Amino acid sequence: MNTWFKKSFVLSAGLALILSGCGTPSDNAPTNDSQTGPGTTQSGNKLNVVTTFYPMYEFTRQVAGDHANVTALIPAGAEPHDWEPSAKDMAQVKDADVFVYNGIVEGWAEQALSSAPSDKRVVVEASKGLQLMEGTAEEGEEAHAEEGHDHDHVMDPHVWLDPVLAQKEVESIEAGLVEADPANKADYEKNAAAYIAKLKELDTAFKTGLKDAKRKDFITQHAAFGYLAKQYGLTQVPIAGLSPEQEPTPDKLAGIIKFSKENNVKTIFFETLVDPKVAQTVSTEIGAKTDVLNPLEGLTDEDMKNNLDYLGVMKNNLEALKKALNE
Ligand SMILES: [Zn+2]
Numbered sequence: 001m002n003t004w005f006k007k008s009f010v011l012s013a014g015l016a017l018i019l020s021g022c023g024t025p026s027d028n029a030p031t032n033d034s035q036t037g038p039g040t041t042q043s044g045n046k047l048n049v050v051t052t053f054y055p056m057y058e059f060t061r062q063v064a065g066d067h068a069n070v071t072a073l074i075p076a077g078a079e080p081h082d083w084e085p086s087a088k089d090m091a092q093v094k095d096a097d098v099f100v101y102n103g104i105v106e107g108w109a110e111q112a113l114s115s116a117p118s119d120k121r122v123v124v125e126a127s128k129g130l131q132l133m134e135g136t137a138e139e140g141e142e143a144h145a146e147e148g149h150d151h152d153h154v155m156d157p158h159v160w161l162d163p164v165l166a167q168k169e170v171e172s173i174e175a176g177l178v179e180a181d182p183a184n185k186a187d188y189e190k191n192a193a194a195y196i197a198k199l200k201e202l203d204t205a206f207k208t209g210l211k212d213a214k215r216k217d218f219i220t221q222h223a224a225f226g227y228l229a230k231q232y233g234l235t236q237v238p239i240a241g242l243s244p245e246q247e248p249t250p251d252k253l254a255g256i257i258k259f260s261k262e263n264n265v266k267t268i269f270f271e272t273l274v275d276p277k278v279a280q281t282v283s284t285e286i287g288a289k290t291d292v293l294n295p296l297e298g299l300t301d302e303d304m305k306n307n308l309d310y311l312g313v314m315k316n317n318l319e320a321l322k323k324a325l326n327e
Pocket residue numbers: 081158222223224242243244295297
């Protein structure tokens with residue numbers, strides 16, 4: 001399939017050259033010189049930008065404005081930590097003018113990029129260059145798989161949940177779009193600056209909203225809020241590990257229940273894309289209520305019905321944290 005694809009691309013590009021060399025009238029000349037072959041969905045000269053999960057899609061869409069068709073590979077309602085690309089997704093990765101991913105979450109990305117090579121594609125790993133924190137998949141499945149190791153150290157990918165680091169991801173995406181389409185540099189810069197201004201407002205809202213919180217600890221379903229917690233002087237106590245599938249051992253669960261009782265925790269947070277049963281077990285055990293803290297790993301159909309976007313969900317997260325940390 002790959003070879004066929006390459007051949008057909010070379011053939012159509014060659015044909016276009018021959019045609020224009022033969023004095024094709026200018027209104028018939030191939031204006032879409034970035035055409036990549038059969039089955040592409042791009043229209044006009046717009047960039048074809050393929051992103052992975054929701055925040056990458058949203059940040060890219062904000063910077064691209066009208067100059068790109070932006071798609072997300074990982075559909076609404078899917079949890080990106082355990083998602084794998086299909087053959088159709090791989091074809092999209094191959095066709096992309098720009099491919100945007102966060103890094104780490106998309107464990108499949110590097111292999112997908114190398115097995116779907118492209119000369120023109122600009123690749124943006126949005127978390128690249130950020131100072132990542134190390135997470136510990138302590139007592140998790142991965143640690144058990146490696147005999148003789150107590151800990152398996154992995155980097156925490158959840159930078160998009162920190163409004164300050166999110167600005168850096170937007171800047172990386174801006175640089176990638178400019179590289180792929182320098183003609184529209186001024187627009188990408190303007191769009192990025194406008195969105196970064198909104199992220200700065202969000203950062204200010206978190207700072208002022210959380211600085212006088214009565215308590216600093218909050219219990220989450222998986223360890224997605226480490227960067228956010230660090231930015232605003234809070235402590236995340238996660239039930240699962242860096243990935244939601246890393247379910248806690250009975251010992252770890254007992255520790256969280258003990259911690260919650262000792263610290264009089266009244267709210268246990270759960271997520272919209274992951275089975276909340278463990279979070280519910282903890283809340284029942286300590287007599288706490290549950291509330292949603294959304295790690296923005298994907299929007300649900302309901303989020304979309306309510307016209308929620310990154311900024312809207314983050315504002316809801318702030319309200320939920322303010323409530324839980326002040327009761
Ligand atoms: Zn996560």
